[in-house]
Amino acid sequence: MAPGTEPTDSKYRGLVDDMRGGVGWRDLRTPDARRADERDVEITDVRCVVVEGNFPWNLIAVETDAGEYGLGEAFPGPASEYVAFLRPGLVGENPFDVDRLVEHMTQLLSGLGGSLGYSQAAVSGIETALIDVVGKLTGLPAYQLMGGKYRDAVRIYCDCHAGDAPDADPREIYSPESYAAVAREVVDEGFDALKFDLDVRTEAADTATRRLSNDAVEHKVEVVRAVRDAIGSSPALGFDLHWNFSVETAERIARGVEDADLAWLEDPVPPENVDAHRAVTDSTSTPILAGENITRVEGFLPFLTEQAVDVIAPDLQKAGGLFEFRKIATVADAFDVPVAPHNISSPIGTMASVHACATVPNAFALEYHAREVDWWDDLHGRDEPLIRDGEIQVPEEPGLGIDLDPDVVREHAAPGESGLGLEE
Ligand code: MG
Numbered sequence: 115m116a117p118g119t120e121p122t123d124s125k126y127r128g129l130v131d132d133m134r135g136g137v138g139w140r141d142l143r144t145p146d147a148r149r150a151d152e153r154d155v156e157i158t159d160v161r162c163v164v165v166e167g168n169f170p171w172n173l174i175a176v177e178t179d180a181g182e183y184g185l186g187e188a189f190p191g192p193a194s195e196y197v198a199f200l201r202p203g204l205v206g207e208n209p210f211d212v213d214r215l216v217e218h219m220t221q222l223l224s225g226l227g228g229s230l231g232y233s234q235a236a237v238s239g240i241e242t243a244l245i246d247v248v249g250k251l252t253g254l255p256a257y258q259l260m261g262g263k264y265r266d267a268v269r270i271y272c273d274c275h276a277g278d279a280p281d282a283d284p285r286e287i288y289s290p291e292s293y294a295a296v297a298r299e300v301v302d303e304g305f306d307a308l309k310f311d312l313d314v315r316t317e318a319a320d321t322a323t324r325r326l327s328n329d330a331v332e333h334k335v336e337v338v339r340a341v342r343d344a345i346g347s348s349p350a351l352g353f354d355l356h357w358n359f360s361v362e363t364a365e366r367i368a369r370g371v372e373d374a375d376l377a378w379l380e381d382p383v384p385p386e387n388v389d390a391h392r393a394v395t396d397s398t399s400t401p402i403l404a405g406e407n408i409t410r411v412e413g414f415l416p417f418l419t420e421q422a423v424d425v426i427a428p429d430l431q432k433a434g435g436l437f438e439f440r441k442i443a444t445v446a447d448a449f450d451v452p453v454a455p456h457n458i459s460s461p462i463g464t465m466a467s468v469h470a471c472a473t474v475p476n477a478f479a480l481e482y483h484a485r486e487v488d489w490w491d492d493l494h495g496r497d498e499p500l501i502r503d504g505e506i507q508v509p510e511e512p513g514l515g516i517d518l519d520p521d522v523v524r525e526h527a528a529p530g531e532s533g534l535g536l537e538e
Contacts, residue, residue: 142218184247187463188239189431196236241435249513271307290340309352368398378403406456495519
C-alpha cells in the first residue's frame with residue numbers, strides 16, 4: 115500500500131486527513147525518494163487489544179508487509195482509542211523510521227495534547243512495537259538498536275500491598291506487622307528491592323487539607339521502621355505517597371523515616387509543582403522520587419535543572435517510548451540523578467522496559483506491579499517465569515525477544531475486545 119492511502123474502515127480517517135492538511139508545511143510522512151530496496155517495508159495494520167490485568171493493559175501489534183509484526187504496550191487504559199486514531203496515519207508508512215514516526219504521530223495528535231497524556235501513551239506503545247518489528251527484520255535485539263547494554267540483567271523491584279481485610283479497622287489492617295510480614299515474603303521470593311503504598315488512610319481526617327495529624331504521621335513512621343527491621347538494611351526499599359500531601363506533611367513524613375535509609379519516598383506532593391518538590395527534597399536526607407506522570411524529556415527538564423527530586427521514575431509505556439526514555443535517562447545522568455522506572459504493565463511493556471533500562475548507566479531498578487496477577491507469566495508463553503532472583507535477563511533474540519500467547523490474551527481480553535489477530 116502506498117504512503118498516504120489508508121484503509122477505509124477507520125472512523126478517524128477524515129480527522130487524520132484534516133490533521134495532515136493542517137500541518138502540511140512539516141510533512142513527516144515516508145519520503146519515497148529515501149527508500150532503499152532493503153528498507154522498502156510498509157506498515158499494513160496497527161491493532162490494539164485491552165487486556166484486563168490489575169490495570170487495563172493496552173497491547174499493540176504493528177503488522178508489516180515483510181512477514182513480521184511488532185508488539186508494544188501503552189499505559190493507561192483509554193490510550194487504545196488514540197491508537198485507533200493513529201492507525202490511518204501509519205498504514206503505508208515505513209516502520210524503520212522510528213524517530214520520524216514518533217514525531218509524525220505526536221504531530222497528528224497535536225489537537226489532542228500530542229506530547230501529553232493518552233496521546234503520548236499511544237505513541238509510546240506504537241513506538242515500542244516499531245522497535246520490536248525493526249529488531250525482527252534486522253535480526254537485532256532491541257537493546258542493540260538502542261546502542262548496546264550496560265548490564266545483562268535488570269534488577270526488578272516488587273510493588274507490594276499490605277492489608278487484606280477491608281471491613282476491619284484501618285489501624286489493624288495497615289498495621290506495621292502486616293507490612294513487615296509481606297516484606298519478608300517478598301524478600302524470600304528473591305527480590306532485593308521492594309516498595310509499599312504508604313498513603314493508606316488510618317484516621318478520620320479532613321483529607322482535602324492534605325495535612326495529617328502527628329499521630330497519623332507517626333503511624334507511617336512505624337510502618338516504615340517495621341519493614342526495614344523485618345528485611346534488614348540491605349534491600350532497596352521505597353514507599354509511595356501518591357501525590358497526597360501538603361509540603362509540610364510530606365516533610366514531616368520524610369524526616370521521620372530518615373533512619374530507615376530508604377531508596378526513595380515517592381510522589382509526596384501533587385505532581386505539577388516543581389518548587390514544592392524541591393522544598394521537600396531540600397528538607398530531608400530521605401531521597402524523593404517523582405515522574406510517573408511526566409511525558410517526554412522536556413517534561414522532566416525543570417525537575418532536573420531545579421534539582422527538585424533525587425530519583426526520577428519515567429513510565430516507558432507513557433512517557434514517549436524507549437528512545438524517549440533514553441533521552442530522559444541521559445539528561446538525568448548529566449544531573450547525576452538515577453532512574454527507577456514506573457511500570458505496571460504486562461510482560462510486553464515490562465520486557466520493553468528491561469531492554470531500555472539495560473542501555474543506560476543510571477537505571478538501577480525497574481518496577482514489577484503484578485504480584486497478585488497469577489496469570490502474568492502465562493501471557494508470554496515461555497516455560498520459565500520472566501523474573502528470577504529478583505531480576506530479568508536481557509533477551510538476545512531479535513526485537514523485544516518476547517511474544518504473546520493469543521489464547522491467554524483472548525481469555526483475559528476486556529468485554530467487547532477480541533484478540534490481536536496474531537494467531538491467523
Ligand atoms: Mg507511584
